Amino acid sequence: MPLLQTRKLTAFYGDFQALYGIDATLDAGEIIAIIGANGAGKSTFLKAITGLVRRPAGAVLLDGEPIGGKTAAEIVRRGVALVPEGRRLFHSLTVEENLLIGGHGRRSAGPWSLERVYSLFPALRDRRATSAPLLSGGQQQMTAIGRALMSNPRVLLCDEISLGLAPIVIADIYAALPQIRAEGTSVVLVEQDIVQAMKVADRVYCFQEGRLSLSGRPKELTREQIHRAYFGS
């Protein structure tokens, strides 16, 4: 049974339909990537899973159990954590406070603690008392990931974590992903940077205008296939 599964997932913003029946799965221990152009529905997909956007009750299953009707707070307690687009750290809180608040909804057992996060991202340890808005983009992204990890999630949803960051910083952050997987958290990466995403992902989905246009293993997909799925024909 897949760890996380969506079945004919639709989502609306008012009258505007953003997702048209997405069927996707995530198995335990996987890192999957979701690519697609701006406005394709990738972020909406993550928001629908975490409960920030309304979706049909049976459309999202965690360990076979429907979580579509649950609130965002309930979903994080079941082990699904989101690293939001644009990081969205709490600007009145320091790095350490942001991490601690991530642990507010933590599941009882799990490997992630303040110490473990600091060893994953040593740069944060030196800045634990710094106010969030004063951090660099990369440090903010690390804090946002650490904050999500503090709830000991089984599934980590990452929304465009490479956005606005220098390549060397991106590489640092991506280097953390295998360690996160090793600790028992499966990862969903939504990315516009296809190259990085494809390097680390086991499988990839491509979204186009709210629909799945492609899925498969990175090694098995050709450039033409990806190009067509991304931009449309």
Next chain:
Amino acid sequence: MTDWLNALAQGVLLGGLYALFAAGLSLIFGVMRLVNLAHGDLIVLAAFVILFLAGKLGLDPFVAAMVSLPILFMVGYALQHVLLNRTLGRDLLPPLLVTFGLSIIIQNGLLEIFSADSQRLRSGSIETASFALGGGVAVGVVPVLTLLSAIAVIVVLNFVFYRTALGRAFRATSDDLEIAQLMGIDHRRIFATAMGLAFVVIAIAALYLGLRANFDPSIGPARLLYAFEAVIIGGLGSFWGTLAGGIILGLAQTVGAQFDPEWQILSGHLAFLLLLVFKPRGLFPRALD
């Protein structure tokens, strides 16, 4: 000269009372961006609760106030949970108009139950006790206690906000409600807890309101205005700023009264408007509001 020194001393002490009024309002603004137009009436309501407990149970007002704290916490929690949480959202109008309606209901409810008579909290000799500060200036024990209580309340609020997990949750919810929910924070309970806490502060403010002066069901709105002015003068987002704002307002009033007693309240309002013109964000703003 002593008249002026006296006015200054009284102004600072009056500021303590206004800071107490304002602290509860500041807490609610800070956590849930709710402007509670019934705030002043809630202070009056709390004063009547203390009066009632003191009378029925034969307690000194200080003790009655302590007894009222858990009761009022629960009232505040319930009020937020049942009514005010429903009004919060992106639209400004519902919380404003619902709390305005609440204000009318509380004023008239108190009128029906207690009549329009002036009331006072009686605590025996402490009411008239005073001590000399030197320079011909004497201050009452109750006003000094008021200021000390205001300082104590602000110290406690700062502690809660900046050194506890609850305070962390308050700040996170206020910063970004959507993401706070993603952290597992149940914002409805956080807001209810904040309102309960605000009611505790309101109860303390009510105690000193009732000890210092007469009160009746109609004086609520004026207290709201003073509380609001103190918060704005001090600057949003800072509890110490609220204390400063209260003191400045108190000073403006007592200094104005020195020129003409009829000008006391007007001086306060004018000082507030003046500050609004020159420092619209207040003196010590902290929040990125």
Next chain:
Amino acid sequence: MDAGAAQPAQPFRIQTAAGASRFAWAAACCILLVLALLPAFAARNLIQDLIFPFYMLALAQCWNLLAGYAGLISVGQQAFVGLGGYLLFALTLPGGINPLLAIPIAGVVSAIFALPTALIVFRLRGAYFAIGSWVVAEVYRLVFAQFKALGGGTGTSLPPSVTSTMPGIEWVKSLLNVRTPAARDIISYWVALALMAVTLALVYLVLRSRRGLALGAIRDQEAAAASLGVDIYRVKLAVYVATGALTGMIGALIYLQKARISPDAAFSVLDWTAYVIFIVVIGGIGTMEGPAVGTVIFYLLQRNLADFGAWYLILLGTLGILVMLFAPRGLWGFIADRYDLTFFPTRRRLVVHARDPTTPG
């Protein structure tokens, strides 16, 4: 399909008036005519009674324009009611100006006061603006309580030399064969009716103009409106000053009718803000029909239940809260949504014509 191809342009037009509204316009004109002619055949009591709902509706339309359309939620409009009232007294008593002329003068002076008031109070946003406007009203009250010439804290009355020499009294007396007090009431009635009609017409015209489109945008999405170049500040300022002027004139009329003024009454939050807000909330914020519905309901409640004093006010407060929670668009909003009705449409509809089937694509 080539995602880059442009869609062929579709013909469209902007529509404001709808079928029901033509009927409504005709009905409104008839009603106004009947109301104007009422003094000829109605009892004096009725004429006196109607003055109240006329000016309450006018006040409600002003508040609705401010809050419902421009997003300026003011809890301090009583400042202008009191200002207008005191201006009337100041102009007619020592000034000796004829009361009917004093009303428009009060409007102009109120506008002059509204300008600096706005500049100060606009430094506050949203809910803080609301309380700030209340502070301003209190300042007005406390200042006017200082003017001993106008009665100070206890207030003063208009002597018969003023009230009985209103222009037109003699004409009405001979035309309708009534005595001076009744003639006075009839003139006040006509002034109130005129003010109400002018307010309604002005509000409607503003909303239908380009300004009105800007206002609607401000109400719905202020940030978006700003990004489209709508000069929010100036539009809000214009609305605040205009409603200040209108409210001032209404206040002048109110206190001409009452002939007695005091600071607490003239600047009363309950009479000039709480009741007004109740009317708009119950009827429906943001529509023109809402305040009319609300005024009727309020008038009926006030007539029948006001004697219950504190209980009546508790009832009003509770009703207001319930409506705000469960029917936030008010009674009219509820009906309009249900039956898709608009009598005085101020929204614009984009009507897109069906594509010609012979066009390729």
